[in-house]
Amino acid sequence: MRIYFDNASTTPLLPEVVETMHELMEINYGNPSSIHLHGRQARSSIEAARKTIANVINASIGEVFFTSCATETHNFFLTKAVEEMGRKVIIYSAIEHHCIFHTAEHLKEVHGIETIVIPVDHKGHLDYGVLENALKATGTSAVVSIMHGNNEIGVINDLKRISHLCRENGALFHCDTVQTIGKLPIDVQEVDVDCIAGSAHKFFGPKGIGFMYLKNDIKLSPIFHGGSQERNMRSGTENIYGICGMAKALEMAHQEMSERKDKVTKIKQHFINRLQELEDIKINGSEDGLYHILNVSFPAGPKADLIMFNLDIMGISASSGSACSSGIELDSHVLQAIGHPAGRKAVRFSFSHFNTIEEVDHTIEQLKTITPALV
Amino acid sequence: MRIYFDNASTTPLLPEVVETMHELMEINYGNPSSIHLHGRQARSSIEAARKTIANVINASIGEVFFTSCATETHNFFLTKAVEEMGRKVIIYSAIEHHCIFHTAEHLKEVHGIETIVIPVDHKGHLDYGVLENALKATGTSAVVSIMHGNNEIGVINDLKRISHLCRENGALFHCDTVQTIGKLPIDVQEVDVDCIAGSAHKFFGPKGIGFMYLKNDIKLSPIFHGGSQERNMRSGTENIYGICGMAKALEMAHQEMSERKDKVTKIKQHFINRLQELEDIKINGSEDGLYHILNVSFPAGPKADLIMFNLDIMGISASSGSACSSGIELDSHVLQAIGHPAGRKAVRFSFSHFNTIEEVDHTIEQLKTITPALV
Numbered sequence: 001m002r003i004y005f006d007n008a009s010t011t012p013l014l015p016e017v018v019e020t021m022h023e024l025m026e027i028n029y030g031n032p033s034s035i036h037l038h039g040r041q042a043r044s045s046i047e048a049a050r051k052t053i054a055n056v057i058n059a060s061i062g063e064v065f066f067t068s069c070a071t072e073t074h075n076f077f078l079t080k081a082v083e084e085m086g087r088k089v090i091i092y093s094a095i096e097h098h099c100i101f102h103t104a105e106h107l108k109e110v111h112g113i114e115t116i117v118i119p120v121d122h123k124g125h126l127d128y129g130v131l132e133n134a135l136k137a138t139g140t141s142a143v144v145s146i147m148h149g150n151n152e153i154g155v156i157n158d159l160k161r162i163s164h165l166c167r168e169n170g171a172l173f174h175c176d177t178v179q180t181i182g183k184l185p186i187d188v189q190e191v192d193v194d195c196i197a198g199s200a201h202k203f204f205g206p207k208g209i210g211f212m213y214l215k216n217d218i219k220l221s222p223i224f225h226g227g228s229q230e231r232n233m234r235s236g237t238e239n240i241y242g243i244c245g246m247a248k249a250l251e252m253a254h255q256e257m258s259e260r261k262d263k264v265t266k267i268k269q270h271f272i273n274r275l276q277e278l279e280d281i282k283i284n285g286s287e288d289g290l291y292h293i294l295n296v297s298f299p300a301g302p303k304a305d306l307i308m309f310n311l312d313i314m315g316i317s318a319s320s321g322s323a324c325s326s327g328i329e330l331d332s333h334v335l336q337a338i339g340h341p342a343g344r345k346a347v348r349f350s351f352s353h354f355n356t357i358e359e360v361d362h363t364i365e366q367l368k369t370i371t372p373a374l375v
Numbered sequence: 376m377r378i379y380f381d382n383a384s385t386t387p388l389l390p391e392v393v394e395t396m397h398e399l400m401e402i403n404y405g406n407p408s409s410i411h412l413h414g415r416q417a418r419s420s421i422e423a424a425r426k427t428i429a430n431v432i433n434a435s436i437g438e439v440f441f442t443s444c445a446t447e448t449h450n451f452f453l454t455k456a457v458e459e460m461g462r463k464v465i466i467y468s469a470i471e472h473h474c475i476f477h478t479a480e481h482l483k484e485v486h487g488i489e490t491i492v493i494p495v496d497h498k499g500h501l502d503y504g505v506l507e508n509a510l511k512a513t514g515t516s517a518v519v520s521i522m523h524g525n526n527e528i529g530v531i532n533d534l535k536r537i538s539h540l541c542r543e544n545g546a547l548f549h550c551d552t553v554q555t556i557g558k559l560p561i562d563v564q565e566v567d568v569d570c571i572a573g574s575a576h577k578f579f580g581p582k583g584i585g586f587m588y589l590k591n592d593i594k595l596s597p598i599f600h601g602g603s604q605e606r607n608m609r610s611g612t613e614n615i616y617g618i619c620g621m622a623k624a625l626e627m628a629h630q631e632m633s634e635r636k637d638k639v640t641k642i643k644q645h646f647i648n649r650l651q652e653l654e655d656i657k658i659n660g661s662e663d664g665l666y667h668i669l670n671v672s673f674p675a676g677p678k679a680d681l682i683m684f685n686l687d688i689m690g691i692s693a694s695s696g697s698a699c700s701s702g703i704e705l706d707s708h709v710l711q712a713i714g715h716p717a718g719r720k721a722v723r724f725s726f727s728h729f730n731t732i733e734e735v736d737h738t739i740e741q742l743k744t745i746t747p748a749l750v
Contacts, residue, residue, distance in 0.1 A: 004413060010406040010612060018400045025393045025581070031385040035683065036692035038379060068443035068583065071601040071611035099601030099610060106600050201612055206400070208443065208583055208614020225481050226446040226474030235474060236446035237385060237576055239583020242617075308410065317411035 003316045003359045008151050008179060008293050008350035014204040014249055021206065021245040032238050033227060042240050049247035053211055056254045057196070058187040065212045065230050066243050070178045072223065073197035073212040074099045074145075077174050080220045081143035082107050087172060088141040089114045091134050093126055094337035095155070097176055100145050101333075114138075118146070123286040124155030124338050132165055140170035147176035148196075149184070152334040152348055153285030154293030156180075159191045167192060178202055179290060182253030183261070188213055198250070200242065204352070205249030209242030260353040265291045267351045267360055274364040279372035284338060284346055293350045298371050300343030307345050310370045316363050319348040378691045378734045383526050383554060383668050383725035389579040389624055396581060396620040407613050408602060417615050424622035428586055431629045432571070433562045440587045440605050441618050445553045446474045447598065448572035448587040449520070452549050453478045455595045456518035457486055462547060464489045464517040466509050468501055469712035470530070472551055475520050476708075489513075493521070498661040499530030499713050507540055515545035522551035523571075524559070527709040527723055528660030529668030531555075534566045542567055553577055554665060557628030558636075563588055573625070575617065579727070580624030584617030635728040640666045642726045642735055649739040654747035659713060659721055668725045673746050675718030682720050685745045691738055694723040 030038030054064045081087040090104040166173040177196040182203030194215045201207040226235030275281045284295035308320045405413030429439045456462040465479040524531045541548040552571040557578030569590045576582040601610025650656045659670035683695045
C-alpha cells in the first residue's frame with residue numbers, strides 16, 4: 001500500500017486527461033501556426049481549450065494566455081510591473097510562495113525597488129490593516145502580490161477585500177491562485193484582479209503547462225520574442241497536448257468541484273478526528289482554510305526529526321514544512337511567519353478525491369508508532 | 376491520402392515517444408522536488424533524461440537545462456549576454472529565425488545596444504569575411520548568434536569556422552541548432568560554443584519542451600525565480616513527460632541518424648528529379664544543405680499565388696516561404712536575403728523518414744495541375 005498525501009505539491013493525472021493527451025499525441029501533431037489542415041486542426045484544439053479556461057474563470061478569450069508554468073507567469077507579471085508599468089514597490093505577504101519573494105528580491109537587487117512584506121497572525125491570516133497603510137503610503141507606485149490560498153497551511157485570503165484596497169489606492173493586484181484554481185470558484189468579473197496564474201499539475205492535469213489571466217486593459221511586451229504566438233505575448237510553438245490536457249482537467253475540476261470538496265473535506269475531518277489519538281498534536285493554519293490541506297504540528301522529541309523519513313519508509317508520501325540546507329533543518333518561511341515553535345515538527349498532509357478513509361486510518365496507525373500516542 | 380511535407384515546421388511524435396510519455400503519465404506523477412518515493416521516482420526519470428541528452432551532444436550533465444522551448448533558450452541567452460555579460464553588440468545572420476532578430480531588436484530598443492546583420496549570398500551562404508571584420512571591430516563586446524542549419528532553405532553554416540572567429544576575437548557564440556539537433560551530429564567538445572538550443576518537436580518528440588546547453592564556465596541569474604529547480608537556473612515544477620519524451624526522441628534520432636538520413640535523402644532527390652517535369656522550377660538554397668528541406672521556387676503567374684491554397688485542398692501540407700499581413704503577401708526575410716525574385720512563389724517541402732516515394736509522386740502529379748508542366 002502506497003499512500004499519496006502530497007496533493008498540494010502535485011497531483012496524479014486524471015485518466016480522462018491522460019486519454020485526451022494520448023489521443024492528441026497520436027493524431028494532432030501540426031504546428032498551430034501553419035495554415036494547412038494539420039496546422040488548423042492544432043489551432044482549433046488550442047482555441048477550444050482557451051475558451052474552456054476562459055469560461056471557467058469568467059474571463060474573455062483574449063485575456064487567457066498559455067505559459068509553461070505558474071512560476072513563469074508570476075515572474076513575468078512582477079517583472080513587467082516594475083520594468084514596464086512603473087511600479088517601484090512590491091507588496092506581498094509573509095507567506096507567499098518562494099516564486100513571489102525570490103522574484104521580488106531579484107527585482108529589488110537589479111532595479112532598486114522597495115519591497116514591503118505584510119505580516120500574518122499565528123493562524124496565517126493577513127494583517128489587512130498593515131496592508132491598507134502600506135497601500136495608502138505607496139499608492140500608484142505599488143504592485144500587490146498576495147496569494148488566494150496558501151500552499152503550506154491552507155489559509156485563504158479575502159481577495160475582494162484586497163482588490164478593493166488595491167483599487168482604492170491605484171495599486172496593481174497580482175494573485176497567485178495556484179492552490180485554488182479548480183478547488184474554489186474564481187470569477188475575474190467578481191474579483192477585480194490584474195493577473196492570476198494557474199498550473200495544470202495542481203488540478204490533476206499535466207506538468208509543464210499553465211495559464212495566465214491578464215486583464216485586457218494591460219498591454220505588455222512579450223514574455224518571449226519570436227514567432228508571435230499567443231497574440232505575440234509568448235512566442236514558441238504551443239504545447240498542444242499540455243494545453244488540451246489542462247483544459248480537460250480544469251473543466252472536470254469545475255464540474256466536479258462540490259462533489260470533490262465534499263469527499264476531501266470528509267477525509268480531512270476524519271484525519272483531524274483521529275489525530276486526537278496522538279499526544280500533543282496541533283493544527284497549523286486556520287479552521288476555515290483550504291479543504292485539501294492539513295498541516296500538522298508534532299511534538300518535539302527524538303522521534304520528531306525522523307517523521308518524514310519514517311513516513312516515507314512506511315509508504316506514505318507527505319510533505320515537510322521545513323527546508324534542510326547544510327544539515328540544519330529549519331522551519332519554512334511560512335511556519336516561521338506564524339510562529340511555529342522551533343523543535344516541533346510540521347508535516348503537511350494534502351488530500352485529493354482519489355484518497356480514502358482507509359488510507360487515513362492506516363496513516364494514523366503508522367503515526368502512532370513514530371510519535372507519542374495517547375491510546 | 377493526406378501528405379505531411381512540413382517536417383521542418385514540426386514533426387509527428389514517434390510511437391515509442393508516445394508510449395514513453397503515456398506510461399509516465401499514468402504512473403510517474405510525483406513532484407521531482409519531493410523527497411518521498413513519488414518524488415524520487417520523478418527525479419530519477421528526469422536525471423536519466425538529462426544524461427541521455429548530455430551524452431548525445433557530448434556535454435557534461437551539469438551543462439544541460441530543460442526549457443519549455445528553444446524560443447525560451449534563445450531569448451534567455453541573448454538577453455543575459457546583454458544584461459549580465461556586458462555585451463553591447465549582437466551579431467547575427469540575415470537568415471536567422473524570427474526569434475533571434477526579434478529578441479535582438481527588442482534589446483536594441485530597451486538597452487540601446489548595436490545590432491550587426493551579416494549578409495548571405497544568393498544561395499544563403501554566410502559572408503564569413505563580413506563576419507570576421509565585424510568581430511575584429513567589436514571584439515569582447517559582441518555576442519554572435521548564428522544558426523547551424525536554416526529552417527527555410529536548409530543552408531548549413533560552418534560552426535567550427537564561426538566558433539574559431541568568435542574565440543579569436545573574444546565574442547560569445549550562441550547557436551540556434553533547432554533544425555539540426557537529431558539530424559546532424561553535434562559535439563560541443565568539437566565546436567566551442569557557449570549556448571545551443573534544442574526543441575523536441577523538431578525531432579519527433581513532444582511540443583512544449585526543449586533543452587539548453589550552457590557551457591559550464593558561464594554563470595547567469597535564473598530564467599525564472601522560485602523553487603530553485605534546474606540547479607536554480609529555471610524554477611517551476613519540471614515537465615516530466617515532456618522531458619522524458621524528448622530524451623527518448625533524441626536517443627532514437629541519434630541511433631537512427633544515418634538510416635533516416637539515407638531514406639530522407641532519397642525522397643528529396645526523387646522530388647528534385649521529378650521537379651524537372653515542371654516548367655521553370657528553381658531550387659532555393661544550397662545543394663549541400665539540410666537533407667530534409669527542399670525549398671522550391673515556382674514561376675510567377677496567376678496560378679502561383681494559389682499554390683499553397685491548392686496544395687492544402689489536394690491533401691498536401693507544405694509551408695509557404697512568405698508571410699501574409701494585411702493582404703499583401705511578401706517573401707520571408709530569408710527569401711529576401713537571398714534575392715528570391717518577387718512574383719515567383721517559394722514553397723518549402725520538408726521530409727521525414729515517415730514519408731514515401733509514392734507521396735512524392737502523388738505531389739508532383741498534383742503540382743502539374745496547378746503550375747505549368749513540361750510533360
